[in-house]
Amino acid sequence: MDDLRRTEALLSQQQTKISARNVQVWYGDTHAIKDVSVEIADKTTTAFIGPSGCGKSTFLRCINRMNDTIPAARIEGDIEIDGEDIYDRRVDPVRLRAKVGMVFQKPNPFPKSIYDNVAYGPRIHGLARGRAELDAIVEKALRRAALWNEVKDRLTAPGTGLSGGQQQRLCIARAVATEPEVLLMDEPCSALDPIATAQVEELIDELRQNYSVVIVTHSMQQAARVSQKTAFFHLGHLVEFGDTATIFTNPEDSRTESYISGRIG
Amino acid sequence: MSALVIVLIVCAIAAAGFVLGRARALASAGGDIRGLHSLPSYYGLNVALAALLPALLLLALWSIAQPLLVERSVAAMLPDGVDSALVMSDVRRVADGLALAVAQGALSPQEVAALDADATDLRATLGDVGVALGSAVTPEILDAARTHRAMSATGDLWRAIVVIAAALAGTAVGWSVTNSALRARNLVERVALALLAFAASVAILTTLGIVLSLIFNTLEFFRLYPASEFFLGTTWSPSFGGGSELGILPLLWGTLYISFIALLVAVPIGLFAAIYLSEYASPGVRGIVKPLLEMLAGIPTIVYGLFALLTVGPLLVELFGNGGPLGLGWMDGGTAVMTAGLVMGIMLIPFVSSLSDDIINAVPQALRDGSLGLGATRSETVRQVILPAALPGIVGAVLLAASRAIGETMIVVLGAGAAARLSMNPFDAMTTVTAKIVSQLTGDADFSSPEALVAFALGMTLFVITLVLNVFALWIVRTYREQYD
Numbered sequence: 001m002d003d004l005r006r007t008e009a010l011l012s013q014q015q016t017k018i019s020a021r022n023v024q025v026w027y028g029d030t031h032a033i034k035d036v037s038v039e040i041a042d043k044t045t046t047a048f049i050g051p052s053g054c055g056k057s058t059f060l061r062c063i064n065r066m067n068d069t070i071p072a073a074r075i076e077g078d079i080e081i082d083g084e085d086i087y088d089r090r091v092d093p094v095r096l097r098a099k100v101g102m103v104f105q106k107p108n109p110f111p112k113s114i115y116d117n118v119a120y121g122p123r124i125h126g127l128a129r130g131r132a133e134l135d136a137i138v139e140k141a142l143r144r145a146a147l148w149n150e151v152k153d154r155l156t157a158p159g160t161g162l163s164g165g166q167q168q169r170l171c172i173a174r175a176v177a178t179e180p181e182v183l184l185m186d187e188p189c190s191a192l193d194p195i196a197t198a199q200v201e202e203l204i205d206e207l208r209q210n211y212s213v214v215i216v217t218h219s220m221q222q223a224a225r226v227s228q229k230t231a232f233f234h235l236g237h238l239v240e241f242g243d244t245a246t247i248f249t250n251p252e253d254s255r256t257e258s259y260i261s262g263r264i265g
Numbered sequence: 266m267s268a269l270v271i272v273l274i275v276c277a278i279a280a281a282g283f284v285l286g287r288a289r290a291l292a293s294a295g296g297d298i299r300g301l302h303s304l305p306s307y308y309g310l311n312v313a314l315a316a317l318l319p320a321l322l323l324l325a326l327w328s329i330a331q332p333l334l335v336e337r338s339v340a341a342m343l344p345d346g347v348d349s350a351l352v353m354s355d356v357r358r359v360a361d362g363l364a365l366a367v368a369q370g371a372l373s374p375q376e377v378a379a380l381d382a383d384a385t386d387l388r389a390t391l392g393d394v395g396v397a398l399g400s401a402v403t404p405e406i407l408d409a410a411r412t413h414r415a416m417s418a419t420g421d422l423w424r425a426i427v428v429i430a431a432a433l434a435g436t437a438v439g440w441s442v443t444n445s446a447l448r449a450r451n452l453v454e455r456v457a458l459a460l461l462a463f464a465a466s467v468a469i470l471t472t473l474g475i476v477l478s479l480i481f482n483t484l485e486f487f488r489l490y491p492a493s494e495f496f497l498g499t500t501w502s503p504s505f506g507g508g509s510e511l512g513i514l515p516l517l518w519g520t521l522y523i524s525f526i527a528l529l530v531a532v533p534i535g536l537f538a539a540i541y542l543s544e545y546a547s548p549g550v551r552g553i554v555k556p557l558l559e560m561l562a563g564i565p566t567i568v569y570g571l572f573a574l575l576t577v578g579p580l581l582v583e584l585f586g587n588g589g590p591l592g593l594g595w596m597d598g599g600t601a602v603m604t605a606g607l608v609m610g611i612m613l614i615p616f617v618s619s620l621s622d623d624i625i626n627a628v629p630q631a632l633r634d635g636s637l638g639l640g641a642t643r644s645e646t647v648r649q650v651i652l653p654a655a656l657p658g659i660v661g662a663v664l665l666a667a668s669r670a671i672g673e674t675m676i677v678v679l680g681a682g683a684a685a686r687l688s689m690n691p692f693d694a695m696t697t698v699t700a701k702i703v704s705q706l707t708g709d710a711d712f713s714s715p716e717a718l719v720a721f722a723l724g725m726t727l728f729v730i731t732l733v734l735n736v737f738a739l740w741i742v743r744t745y746r747e748q749y750d
Contacts, residue, residue: 069637071547098640108631111654120649121639171635178639 017042017182017212018063023077025058025067032058034236036077040229045204045213047227047244049220051259054233056216060184063214064100065093081182098125101180105187107167109159109174114151117159117170118142121178137177145173146203165196172203183207185215189222201226220260224248232256268328271425275320275432279313282436286312286443294445303450311449314456315439320432327428331420339413344405352406355398359387359410360417362396369394377414380407479728482721489715495722501685503705503716511719513726515685519695520727523606523681524670526691530610531670532663535617542618543625544647555622562615566675573608573680574599581607585692596692600682603691609676613666620665624658625651657741664738668731674699698723 018040025033033055040046048056058067065086067073079086086096098121109117118138121127128134138155142148147169151162159170168188175183185204189197204226207213217223223230224244231241232253240247240256251257287309294300301308336353343352366372371394372380380387387402402410443449487495490511498512538558542551578599583589585603586596596603628651636646652659674697682694685701705720712718 064638066634066638069634094640094642096640097638102634102638104631104634104638106631108629108635110632110635110650120636120641124639124641124645124649174635174639 015042016040018079018081018214019083020059020062020079021077023059023062023075023079025055025062025076026074027058027070028072032236033062036233036238038231038238038241040212040214042212043208043210044229045208045215045227046229046231047223048214048216048231048233049218049223049259050233050239052218055236056231056233057186059233060186060214060216063182063184064097064102066097066102068093098178099180100182100184101175101178103168103171103175103183103185103188106191107164107171109162109167109170111158111160113156114142114159114162114170115155118173118177120174125178127178141173141177142170144176144203144207145169146199146206147173163196165192165199168192168196168200169203172200172207176207180211182212182214185213187216187218190218197222220248232259234259267421268324271324271428272321274429275317275324278320278429278432278436279316282312282316282439283309285436285440286310289440289443290445290447290449293443301445302448303453307449307453308443308447310453311447312436312439312443314453316432316435318456319435320428323431324424324428327420327424331417331424335413335416335420338416339409342409342412352409355402355406356409356413358396358398359391359402359406360413362391362394362398363410363414365396366391366394377411380411476728479721479725482718483725485713486715486718486722489718495719499687501701503719509716511715513698513723515687516696516698516701516723517726518687519602519681519685520671520697520699522602522691522695523609523677523697524667526602526606527609527613527670527673528663528667530607531613531617531666534610535614535666536621536659538614538618539621539625540647540652543622544643544651555619558615559619560615561612562619564612566612566673567679569608569612570675570679573604573676577608578604578680581692595690598682598694600680600694601692602681602695605677605680606691608680609670609673612673612676613670616666616669617662620662621655621659624655624662627658628654657744661738661742664734664741668734668738671731671734672699672727674703678703698727702727 016039019038020040021037023033023036024031036055036059048060050056061067062075062079063081063086067075075087081096081100085091110120112120115138118141119128119134122134122137128137139148139152142151147166150166151157151170159167162170168191172183172188188204189200192200201222204213204215208228215223215226227244229242230244230247232239232247232251232255234255240251240253242252247256248260251260283306287305290301290305290308291298298305336357339356340353343356363372363377367374367377371390381404387407388398391398495511495513497514498510499514500510500512501515503509503511542555542558546554578601581601581604582596582599584591585593587594632650632654633646636650637643641649677697677700681696681700683696683700683704684694685696686693688695702720702723705717705723708717
C-alpha cells in the first residue's frame with residue numbers, strides 16, 4: 001500500500017499544479033504567514049496540518065484569493081497555478097475562484113433547493129445551455145459527491161433540510177459542479193460525525209482522480225488517511241513538507257515530530 | 266392632609282424601617298455579615314418595602330374609592346328629578362370653591378358653616394378666589410356642597426391615619442420577622458419581579474384601554490350612522506348642520522394611494538442603501554453614513570410636512586403644472602398625493618434601510634463565503650443568495666414601514682390637501698383617514714354628533730388595518746427567521 005502511494009506521489013510530483021514562493025500575509029499588524037514556499041502537485045491530495053492559528057487556513061484562502069474579501073489582509077510573494085501568477089493585475093479573482101473551488105469548515109448550503117444549490121455555479125458561469133444540460137451537470141456533480149442516491153427524489157427540497165454530512169457533501173457537489181481544477185477544503189469534516197467523515201474522506205480520495213485537492217485538517221489521522229503529501233505549519237512558518245508517509249513516520253524537523261506525537265499543539 | 270404629604274411621611278417611615286431592619290439583622294448575626302443569609306441592606310430593603318407597598322397600595326385605592334362614595338351619598342341627598350350629573354358637577358365646583366376660599370382666607374370655617382345661599386352672593390365670593398360658577402347657588406346645592414366638603418375632609422383625615430398606620434404596621438411586621446435566617450434577598454427579588462411584571466402589564470392594559478374606548482365610541486357612531494354607508498359610501502362630505510355623507514372609501518383610497526407612492530420611493534432607496542452599507546461600504550464609510558441616514562428618522566414629521574408644503578409641492582408644480590418645462594399641465598396646486606407620497610417616502614427611507622441593514626447583516630458570513638468561493642461576484646451574491654435569505658425579514662420591514670405610512674398625519678395634512686376624492690391622478694389633492702380624523706375633532710363639533718364620532722370609527726378602521734399589517738409582518742419575520750443556523 002505504502003509502495004503504491006509512493007509511486008503515485010512520485011508520478012504526480014512531475015506535474016506541479018500550484019507553486020507558491022515566499023508568500024507573506026499580514027492581517028493588519030499580525031504577520032500570519034511567514035515566507036512560505038510550497039509546490040502542490042496535480043491529482044494529489046495535500047494535507048495542511050498544524051496547531052490552531054498556525055496560518056494553514058490563511059494560506060489555503062490565499063490560493064483562491066478569498067483573503068481579498070477581508071479588507072485588512074495584505075499578501076506578498078507569488079502564487080502560480082499552471083504557471084500563471086494568480087495575483088497578477090490581469091487575473092480576475094472572480095474567474096479564479098471558479099477554477100479553484102472551496103469547501104468550508106461548516107456546511108453552508110444556500111437557503112435554496114438542493115438542485116438550485118448545485119446549479120448555482122454553473123448558472124453564474126453559464127456552463128449549461130438549456131435545462132437538460134444543467135440537469136445533467138447537477139446529476140453528475142451529485143453523483144461525484146456520492147449524494148445522488150440520497151437526494152434524487154427530493155431535488156426541490158431545501159438544501160438546509162439535509163443532515164450535516166449530507167449538507168457538506170452537497171457543498172462539495174456545489175463546488176464540483178463548476179468543474180474546478182483545484183479543490184480547497186478548509187477542515188471539511190470538523191462539524192461532522194465519524195460516519196459522515198468517513199463518507200467525505202472516501203469522496204476526497206475519489207475526487208483526487210480528477211483534481212488537485214488541498215485539505216486543512218486538525219486530525220492527524222485524517223491527514224494520514226486521505227493525503228499523499230503533508231505540510232506542517234507552525235506559527236506562520238511552513239516547517240516541513242513532504243510525502244505523508246515520511247512526515248508521519250520519519251519527520252526531519254523536531255517540531256513536526258513533537259506535534260505528531262502530541263507533545264505540542 | 267394631602268396625598269403628597271402622606272407619601273412623603275410613608276417614605277420617611279420606610280427609610281427609618283430600612284435603617285432599623287439593617288441594624289436588627291446585623292445584631293441578630295452578632296455583627297458578622299457572614300452569619301447572615303443575605304447582605305444587610307437586603308434586610309433593610311425588605312423592611313422598607315413592607316412599609317411602602319401596603320401603605321401606597323392602600324393610599325391609591327382609598328383615593329380612587331373616596332370620591333365615588335362621597336358623591337353617591339351626596340347624590341342621595343339631592344331632590345329627585347334633577348339632572349344629577351349636571352347638579353353634581355355644580356356641587357363639586359362649589360365644594361372645591363369653598364375649600365379654596367377657606368384656604369385663601371376669604372372665608373373662615375365658621376362663615377362657611379353659617380352661609381345662607383339666599384342672603385350672601387356666594388357666586389361673587391367664589392369668583393373672587395378664582396372659581397367661576399355658571400349660575401347662582403341654590404340652597405340645595407350649597408347644602409350638598411357643604412356635606413360634600415365635610416365628608417371629604419373626614420375621609421382625607423382617615424385616609425392619612427389609615428395609610429400611616431399601615432406603613433407603621435408594615436415596618437413593625439418586617440422588623441419583627443428580621444433575623445439572620447430570613448431570606449431577605451429572595452423576598453426583595455420577588456418584589457423586583459412584581460415591579461417588572463407591573464411595568465409590562467401597564468403597557469398592555471393601556472393598549473386595551475385605547476381599544477375599548479375606540480370600540481365604544483365606534484359602536485355609538487354606528488348607532489347614529491349606518492355601517493354599510495360608512496364602509497361603502499363613496500362620498501365624504503360632513504356637514505355639521507346634518508345630512509352628512511360619511512363614506513370612508515375616498516379617505517381609504519387617499520391613504521392607500523399616498524402610502525403606495527411613499528413605499529415606491531422608500532423601499533428601493535432604503536433597500537439599496539442597506540445593501541450598500543452592509544455589503545460594500547468600508548467600516549469607516551459605514552460608521553459615518555449609517556448615523557447620518559438614521560438622523561433622517563429623528564426629524565419631526567411636522568418638519569417633513571413643511572418641506573412638502575414649501576419645497577416639494579412648488580417644485581412639482583413647476584415641473585408638472587401649467588407652463589412647466591414639460592408642458593404637461595397635470596398639476597394645479599402644490600398639495601397633491603405625489604407631494605405627500607414623495608416626502609413620506611423620504612421619511613421612511615431610514616426606517617426601511619435600518620431594518621434591512623440589520624437583517625442583511627444577520628445573514629451568516631458562511632453564505633457569502635460560499636457564494637464568493639464559487640466565483641460569484643458581490644452583486645451576484647447579493648442578488649442570488651443574500652436577498653433571498655433575507656427576504657422574509659425585508660418583507661417584514663416593508664410591512665412595518667407601510668403601517669407607519671398609513672398612520673402618518675402631519676405630512677398629509679400639509680402636503681396632500683384636504684379634498685376627499687376618488688381619483689387616479691397622483692397630482693390631484695386628496696386626503697387620508699388620519700388627516701380627516703384631525704379635522705373632525707378639532708372643530709367646535711358636539712362630541713355626540715355623528716360628525717365627531719366618525720373620527721373614532723375612522724381611527725378604529727386604521728387601527729385594525731395597521732394591526733393586521735403588523736401582526737402579519739411579525740409573523741413573517743418570525744416564521745422564516747430560523748432559516749439560517
